[in-house]
Amino acid sequence: MKQTILILSSILLMLSCLGTAQAEQPLGHDLAPLPRPYPAPAFTLQDGDGNPISLADYKGKVILLNFWGTWCPPCRHEMPSMERLYKRQKNKGFVVLAVNQTETSEDVFIYTSQLSVTPTFKILYDKNSDVAAKYRVVGLPTTFLIDKKGKIRYRAVGGRDFDSPKVEQQISSLISEK
Amino acid sequence: MKNTHLKRITTTLLCLLIGVGSGGAFAKTQVTVEKNPKSGMLSWTATDDGLSIQLVQLLPDFVRAVYAKHGLPAKQYNEIASYCDFGTILRNTSGKTLEYDVRDWRTVDSAGAHGRVKPKSQWAEEWRKAGIHFSWTLFPGSGTFYAGDWQQGFTTIKLPHGTSFDLILKWKIDGVMHTGRIHNMQCASDVTSTQ
Numbered sequence: 001m002k003q004t005i006l007i008l009s010s011i012l013l014m015l016s017c018l019g020t021a022q023a024e025q026p027l028g029h030d031l032a033p034l035p036r037p038y039p040a041p042a043f044t045l046q047d048g049d050g051n052p053i054s055l056a057d058y059k060g061k062v063i064l065l066n067f068w069g070t071w072c073p074p075c076r077h078e079m080p081s082m083e084r085l086y087k088r089q090k091n092k093g094f095v096v097l098a099v100n101q102t103e104t105s106e107d108v109f110i111y112t113s114q115l116s117v118t119p120t121f122k123i124l125y126d127k128n129s130d131v132a133a134k135y136r137v138v139g140l141p142t143t144f145l146i147d148k149k150g151k152i153r154y155r156a157v158g159g160r161d162f163d164s165p166k167v168e169q170q171i172s173s174l175i176s177e178k
Numbered sequence: 179m180k181n182t183h184l185k186r187i188t189t190t191l192l193c194l195l196i197g198v199g200s201g202g203a204f205a206k207t208q209v210t211v212e213k214n215p216k217s218g219m220l221s222w223t224a225t226d227d228g229l230s231i232q233l234v235q236l237l238p239d240f241v242r243a244v245y246a247k248h249g250l251p252a253k254q255y256n257e258i259a260s261y262c263d264f265g266t267i268l269r270n271t272s273g274k275t276l277e278y279d280v281r282d283w284r285t286v287d288s289a290g291a292h293g294r295v296k297p298k299s300q301w302a303e304e305w306r307k308a309g310i311h312f313s314w315t316l317f318p319g320s321g322t323f324y325a326g327d328w329q330q331g332f333t334t335i336k337l338p339h340g341t342s343f344d345l346i347l348k349w350k351i352d353g354v355m356h357t358g359r360i361h362n363m364q365c366a367s368d369v370t371s372t373q
């Protein structure tokens with residue numbers, strides 16, 4: 001009981017300590033082109049229903065691969081704009097795979113039910129961060145943009161505003177490639 | 179609102195004066211110090227060649243709570259809470275490639291003794307041995323940030339709570355090393371241990 005009170009009071013304090021410092025950090029407006037694009041490492045993870053989902057299932061599509069966690073303020077900040085981007089582009093050969101780190105589908109369900117915009121893209125579960133390690137992700141969120149041929153062309157370390165015209169332009173450019 | 183703004187400007191000027199007073203290669207680091215009116219926690223925001231970094235004091239109880247929530251045993255969360263911890267946000271503002279490695283950073287206490295930032299990889303290795311596979315809340319120990327990239331997380335320094343120190347930062351922009359110094363930083367006090 002004492003520990004629960006400690007945790008709750010500390011989390012309240014956290015919100016006042018870090019609220020302005022971290023949760024309101026401005027998001028970036030574009031993705032960085034990689035100087036040397038390279039093949040995206042293959043993986044298979046489960047979705048919330050326990051179905052195995054492989055990167056290879058989306059061959060020929062442009063993939064936004066996002067590594068995230070519900071406890072991560074910029075991940076929370078950027079997710080609604082990621083959903084809006086997905087809705088705008090999903091009929092053009094574009095998919096979003098949001099790879100959650102270390103949490104359960106229950107954790108994610110509680111989180112997504114609090115959002116003003118409910119994600120309709122695929123959320124996958126990387127329980128031991130093995131896939132994040134394959135992609136050399138050192139911090140969350142980190143996002144990769146993979147072209148139709150399976151090469152990583154862009155990367156973004158830190159939160160991004162996926163409503164920004166520059167991001168839209170970068171994705172449209174990859175979609176239009178043969 | 180005006181008072182807060184005035185206080186921020188005054189503090190910035192004060193820090194600039196301190197920086198200039200210290201002379202040398204570190205004088206160009208611009209530092210703003212702010213105090214959260216609700217929590218009383220201090221934060222330092224420093225800008226220098228292509229880099230912006232914000233370090234926010236963290237109370238030991240907050241650190242314990244974060245890691246207890248993520249399932250760490252008391253031994254591990256009490257150990258990290260015994261360090262001087264800061265919420266850290268680093269941004270590449272250069273438009274070029276920024277690289278950093280916290281193993282290059284140093285602390286200098288009032289007696290002139292140098293210390294180091296404990297990197298995430300070291301915590302992760304110790305925690306892995308204890309069967310813990312969670313270290314995402316820690317600030318990445320090193321990174322290559324392209325234009326617009328940024329990250330956040332906890333930075334840990336082995337100094338007693340309440341200690342004052344300077345932090346010397348090093349980073350590269352397009353392969354060229356830069357150095358900056360934040361003067362008179364202060365570890366949060368362990369408020370609960372005195373109650």
